[in-house]
Amino acid sequence: MANQILIADDDARIRDVVRFALEDSGFQITEAATGLEALDRFGETPADLVVLDIGMPDMDGLDACREIRQKSNVPILFLTARDEEIDRILGFQLGGDDYVTKPFSPRELVLRIRAILARSASPAPADDVTVVQDLRLDENAHRCTLSEVELQLTGIEFSVLATLAKSPDRVFSRSQLIEQVYGQNTYLSGRTVDSHIRNIRQKARAAGYPDLIQTVHGIGVKLGVCQC
Structure with missing residues (x-):
């Protein structure tokens, strides 16, 4: 079964780029334009991985990550236009698994998502x-x-x-x-x-x-x- 990916970004052009790249790689996609909408979509259709833009209206990606982490350990990858250390550190402290800085390569994004999902899906040996x-x-x-x-x-x-x-x-x-x-x-x-x-x-x-x-x-x- 194809993995379900939730993409949350207020820029429709970026959502299109990410959606096309992921659908071309066999993923199923759910989209959201704001942090609050992302939480609604996550509640409606559980995702195997969430792509969160940090800078979104009404609720940014960091706050959305906080909310998701209260009920799920789903892998989270941040998108950010700010390559500042505080964004990276705060994002990881909140429970993010990785981040990509805009502008980004769609191919690199797909590879990172595949790596995160592969690691999450790999069962640990008994008594490991x-x-x-x-x-x-x-x-x-x-x-x-x-x-x-x-x-x-x-x-x-x-x-x-x-x-x-x-x-x-x-x-x-x-x-x-x-x-x-x-x-x-x-x-x-x-x-x-x-x-x-x-x-x-x-x-x-x-x-x-x-x-x-x-x-x-x-x-x-x-x-x-x-x-x-």
């Missing part, structure tokens, strides 16, 4: 639990805990941390993390990974683990101290 010191990652339950504290991670954040935890002594470059998390032949800015790592660090620091991810200057990142 990774434990490193106080860190415990349960991929079946999508649950991450540090000692007794649960970290509320997005799908991408969970995948990034799971990749590091499964090879705790390995240093991963940005490109290696992108390949592990998004799959091969995916072209993303390293800043995307940086934003996810920054969010994981912030959440771990709030749980009392400030050194969960360690930077190895000039090379990349690795799992850091997981024990208080």
Whole structure:
């Protein structure tokens, strides 16, 4: 069955571009022109992934994401005309899985959506639990805990941390993390990974683990101290 994608953008031309690209790739599409309309459409026709423009009237994409996250873990990809760090960080903190900056390549958008859906659809092996010191990652339950504290991670954040935890002594470059998390032949800015790592660090620091991810200057990142 074809995946259902909800596109929310107040620019009809952009909706047309996205719809044509996704329909040509075999997806089914629902559209909305505002944040409030997006919530209505999501309630009427459950989507497998939501594409949210950040700058929409009546309710922007960030507020719409907040509302959706209260009732669903559906993957969310942001569209934004503002390539500012605050948009990326806030979007990921609210539960976004990825973002694309306008103007964008429709082909790249389709590839990112396919990568997100493939990762979401892949069942975790039975009893797939990774434990490193106080860190415990349960991929079946999508649950991450540090000692007794649960970290509320997005799908991408969970995948990034799971990749590091499964090879705790390995240093991963940005490109290696992108390949592990998004799959091969995916072209993303390293800043995307940086934003996810920054969010994981912030959440771990709030749980009392400030050194969960360690930077190895000039090379990349690795799992850091997981024990208080």
